[in-house]
Amino acid sequence: MLNLVELPDPEPGDGQVLVEIDRVGVNYADTHQAENSYLSPSSLPLVPGGEVVGRTPDGRRVVALLNGGGGYAERAVADLPVAVDVPDGVDDTTALSFIVQGSTAWLLLRRSTHLEAGESVVVHAAAGGVGSIAVQLAKAWGAGRVIATASSAEKRALALELGADVAIDSRAEDMKGALIEANGGKRVDIVLDMTGGTVTDQSVASLAPFGRLGFYGMASRELPQAIGPGSLLAHSTTVAGMWLPHVFSLPGNVFSQAMGELFELAAAGTVRAVDGGVYGLSEARAAHEALRSRGTTGKLTLDPSR
Structure with a gap:
């Protein structure tokens, strides 16, 4: 069961950066993580969420993958190699759509099925x-x-x-x-x-x-x-x-290649994100229920200010 609670701000370590979160991406994997049926086991206390978009202390706008969750929050810590600068003109929903779901589609077609x-x-x-x-x-x-x-x-x-x-x-x-x-x-x-x-x-x-x-x-x-x-x-x-x-065990930076190509396709108008709706952070449970019901389309996001 997902509940809204107050926690201390996370502290970045070496090779990490603090992100002030504007939007959080919601993925089907989050529903597995919340019920401990995912490929990697969950343990309590758990803050779900593997993708965020926001600002770093030096003003960079980044979209980031989080190691082990922590995205359903106002602030999160991300490893620098997976905090990707978001080009001007790419909105939050598009950036979040690409970091996990877009890169997954890219890998499935390019690497898994060729x-x-x-x-x-x-x-x-x-x-x-x-x-x-x-x-x-x-x-x-x-x-x-x-x-x-x-x-x-x-x-x-x-x-x-x-x-x-x-x-x-x-x-x-x-x-x-x-x-x-x-x-x-x-x-x-x-x-x-x-x-x-x-x-x-x-x-x-x-x-x-x-x-x-x-x-x-x-x-x-x-x-x-x-x-x-x-x-x-x-x-x-x-x-x-x-x-x-x-993907992060592959030689070369395949993940960056995927993100770069996706951003180029978005800029050209070839690929667009489908906005599935914005939920407040306090409504995360409802977002999960909507995903499980298979009644959603496109990318669901959470707004930490709500």
């Missing part, structure tokens, strides 16, 4: 934070057909507005058949999935030979059951898991 021009791409939860950016990136990078899934007519309309070629109901009983039909009767090349359960199983079954699935979450809280060596061999399938913190 999108090539002309390939078909399925984006599940296409109206969400990662999905809405992934649809736009796939189109910008030459995907032959972008197939979006979403749970309501409004969300499917948004996916089409963002560039998807077709949008289908994410509640389809035969997801494999629905995806193949949406691709003109052909198996698909790439699927980006954070649902889990039967959606993941049927998505893998819909892949063409040498197709790839980028798996980055389990919103359903259900493990896939049908993925195994035999099913992967049947169509030379690749299933690539992706957890954002692992």
Whole structure:
């Protein structure tokens, strides 16, 4: 349960910076962290939140990833390598959309599934934070057909507005058949999935030979059951898991490369963030409930002044 409490101001250590927070990003991972069902275990007391945008003491406007949470607050401490300067003209919601969800979409398409021009791409939860950016990136990078899934007519309309070629109901009983039909009767090349359960199983079954699935979450809280060596061999399938913190173990500064390219695409008007709404810090629980209900679109943020 999330409650608003008073805590002492955090103190930056060596290689860190204090950020006076203007907005806090809300991610689906935060709901896992709050209920201790995330990849890294949680312990109490816990201040959730892994992304903030605000000002440093020397006046820099930065968007930052936080190590271990702490973002649902008025002030937070960030490691300098992951406090990225925000270009003029990029608003808070866009900056927060890019630091986790945009970089996740970038990595899924560039590193996990290696999108090539002309390939078909399925984006599940296409109206969400990662999905809405992934649809736009796939189109910008030459995907032959972008197939979006979403749970309501409004969300499917948004996916089409963002560039998807077709949008289908994410509640389809035969997801494999629905995806193949949406691709003109052909198996698909790439699927980006954070649902889990039967959606993941049927998505893998819909892949063409040498197709790839980028798996980055389990919103359903259900493990896939049908993925195994035999099913992967049947169509030379690749299933690539992706957890954002692992990007920092890669040689070179891949994270900065992703952020730089995303900011350039935003400046060119090629990729935009979808504002999912602003909640007060005292309303963090309501923001989590909205995410779990799958009734949201785009990027949800918290305002520490409320």
